[in-house]
Amino acid sequence: NCSSLENVTIKNNGTIGVSAFESSSTENPATYVISNVGLIDESAFANCSAIKTLLVDTCVGNIGQYAFQNCSSLENVTIKNNGTIGVGVFESSSKGNPATYVISNVGLIGGSAFANCSAMKNCTIKNKGSIGKSAFANCTALENCTIKNNGLIGESAFANCTKLQKVRFGNQVGNINRRAFYNCVLLD
Numbered sequence: 001n002c003s004s005l006e007n008v009t010i011k012n013n014g015t016i017g018v019s020a021f022e023s024s025s026t027e028n029p030a031t032y033v034i035s036n037v038g039l040i041d042e043s044a045f046a047n048c049s050a051i052k053t054l055l056v057d058t059c060v061g062n063i064g065q066y067a068f069q070n071c072s073s074l075e076n077v078t079i080k081n082n083g084t085i086g087v088g089v090f091e092s093s094s095k096g097n098p099a100t101y102v103i104s105n106v107g108l109i110g111g112s113a114f115a116n117c118s119a120m121k122n123c124t125i126k127n128k129g130s131i132g133k134s135a136f137a138n139c140t141a142l143e144n145c146t147i148k149n150n151g152l153i154g155e156s157a158f159a160n161c162t163k164l165q166k167v168r169f170g171n172q173v174g175n176i177n178r179r180a181f182y183n184c185v186l187l188d
Helices: none
Strands: 007-011 030-035 051-059 076-081 099-104 120-126 144-147 166-169
Parallel strands (some): 120 144, 144 166
């Protein structure tokens, strides 16, 4: 509940613990840069409503469940993570201005990880593992997505992305499960 945090830079070889920065916010747009972290634990930055720009650079471990849930101002997100993105990590984030997410080197994107990010407009996924069930479901502003992964695209992964027009696949996409693009009515 640190009410004045605007710019945070963390270079840490250890762990950012459970709920460490939860509900820290400010009225001004905030930038968080996190690099060389071993683990970002559960709900570590949940409800930080002022984070506008987030760079997670070389997180060698996991990003725990709900770590950035309800970060409603997110617009620019870049994640370079050698571990996994847990369940619901960004669920219900990015609700204001159009947002762009770039996700690379991730082992697994967990279920509902980016679900209900209603302002996510563009997404690039370059990961090594699977995209979990409902991972991007209900991202109603998502228009373009590039997927370069060699794993599974889970059931309902992009369901109800009603503005999704283009999906570009790399040459090594694995299986695409049922209903992965359900109700993507504008998809060519």
